[in-house]
Amino acid sequence: MLITVIVCTRNRARQLRNLLESFLALDPPAQAEWEMIIVDNGSTDDTARVIDEFGSHLPLRRVWEPRAGLSNARNAGVAASKGDYICWTDDDVEVHQQWLSAYAQAFHRHPDGTIFGGVVEPVYEESPPHWMVENADKLVDVLAKRDHGLQECRLTTDLHLLPYGANFAVRAEEQRRFLYDPHLGVSPEQKRLGEETVLLVSVASLGGAHYWVPDSRVRHLIPTSRMTFDYIGTYFQSVGETWAYLSTSDGVPIMGQPIPMYGRRFGGVPLWIWRQSVVAEIVYRIKRTLRPSPSRWLDDLINKSRLAGARNFLWRHHRSLTQIKTSN
Structure with a gap:
């Protein structure tokens, strides 16, 4: 062997x-x-x-x-x-x-x-x-x-x-x-x-x-x-980006169920993702300001980072597809 x-x-x-x-x-x-x-x-x-x-x-x-x-x-x-x-x-x-x-x-x-x-x-x-x-x-x-x-x-x-x-x-x-x-x-x-x-x-x-x-x-x-909150945020943005990429490529759903692409979109991103990502950011900032203990808002940091990663990927993906169509 x-x-x-x-x-x-x-x-x-x-x-x-x-x-x-x-x-x-x-x-x-x-x-x-x-x-x-x-x-x-x-x-x-x-x-x-x-x-x-x-x-x-x-x-x-x-x-x-x-x-x-x-x-x-x-x-x-x-x-x-x-x-x-x-x-x-x-x-x-x-x-x-x-x-x-x-x-x-x-x-x-x-x-x-x-x-x-x-x-x-x-x-x-x-x-x-x-x-x-x-x-x-x-x-x-x-x-x-x-x-x-x-x-x-x-x-x-x-x-x-x-x-x-x-x-x-x-x-x-x-x-x-x-x-x-x-x-x-x-x-x-x-x-x-x-x-x-x-x-x-x-x-x-x-x-x-x-x-x-x-x-x-x-x-x-x-x-x-x-060992920093910045790194935790960056990591879960990567999770969100991976989730979005797999959702657009029919990949193996290792990050959860594919992102539903129903309804109206802005910049290629479903409006519900825009809405949830904005709300998640606001909730995180409020909780971090009012509740000093990280245990109280770490889940919110994870959630808002994941949504931001998915939103940003879908936005870039849409722009890339638009540029390809324009060049053709």
């Missing part, structure tokens, strides 16, 4: 170095060989030099993908992979010593498995603010926290059980049947989410099994910059 590990990165040489240092301590997988692919997605910092430094210590190779975007980088990694299984992690994590060996053992135990996921544990750069700890249940997606318990087991493919991008594996035969959508995933031009979830839903539709592998663990490093 050959396992391919893929990491996509762009201008995060410091974080990548930290990740690769954790790979040096990996237990080698039993009854399996492995390769590592670092997809350099157009970096202009020291990323190439960092990869070269670890080249004599790890079975890695660099794949250059100049087209910016996480989905483009993921697709380049899959195209270059040779493994029977593909393990994914991110450049801002530290892998546990048993991360890869636990997956290898699970692959042997569960030949019917096509999707595997492991623990993602948030680790904070500094002590998180009280409001973040108090509202951790509302911020699970923001922190990419995933933990389904200590027992290895078969899971359903419900959305809330699927693994996060920081720690998952897919059998290569199924992985290669689907591309990651370049219109999803973070890039300099867009801040959309969910490219891996949409792909996993497609893989799950083929009927294979989904297994939880608790001994495969990563520590997701949360910088101080992500």
Whole structure:
């Protein structure tokens, strides 16, 4: 068995170095060989030099993908992979010593498995603010926290059980049947989410099994910059933009039911979205002014940000379609 590990990165040489240092301590997988692919997605910092430094210590190779975007980088990694299984992690994590060996053992135990996921544990750069700890249940997606318990087991493919991008594996035969959508995933031009979830839903539709592998663990490093209300707002704007994009493209509804496009519109945006987004903004501002405790208005921040993200995407999408029609 050959396992391919893929990491996509762009201008995060410091974080990548930290990740690769954790790979040096990996237990080698039993009854399996492995390769590592670092997809350099157009970096202009020291990323190439960092990869070269670890080249004599790890079975890695660099794949250059100049087209910016996480989905483009993921697709380049899959195209270059040779493994029977593909393990994914991110450049801002530290892998546990048993991360890869636990997956290898699970692959042997569960030949019917096509999707595997492991623990993602948030680790904070500094002590998180009280409001973040108090509202951790509302911020699970923001922190990419995933933990389904200590027992290895078969899971359903419900959305809330699927693994996060920081720690998952897919059998290569199924992985290669689907591309990651370049219109999803973070890039300099867009801040959309969910490219891996949409792909996993497609893989799950083929009927294979989904297994939880608790001994495969990563520590997701949360910088101080992500422990702010501004970041929470930006994240949920991305959720709203993703929701709107999937609604206009008949995509997999991972962000909820598609946006109803009934009734009158202004600038391509249904009037009900304009109305709800304005009301949500006003409610948020009033509550934040009158109620100092973030627990009293965090839901309002999330709601108004999500609606604003959806509204702004639909507005831009309409303008883009109008420009295309005009040019033709």
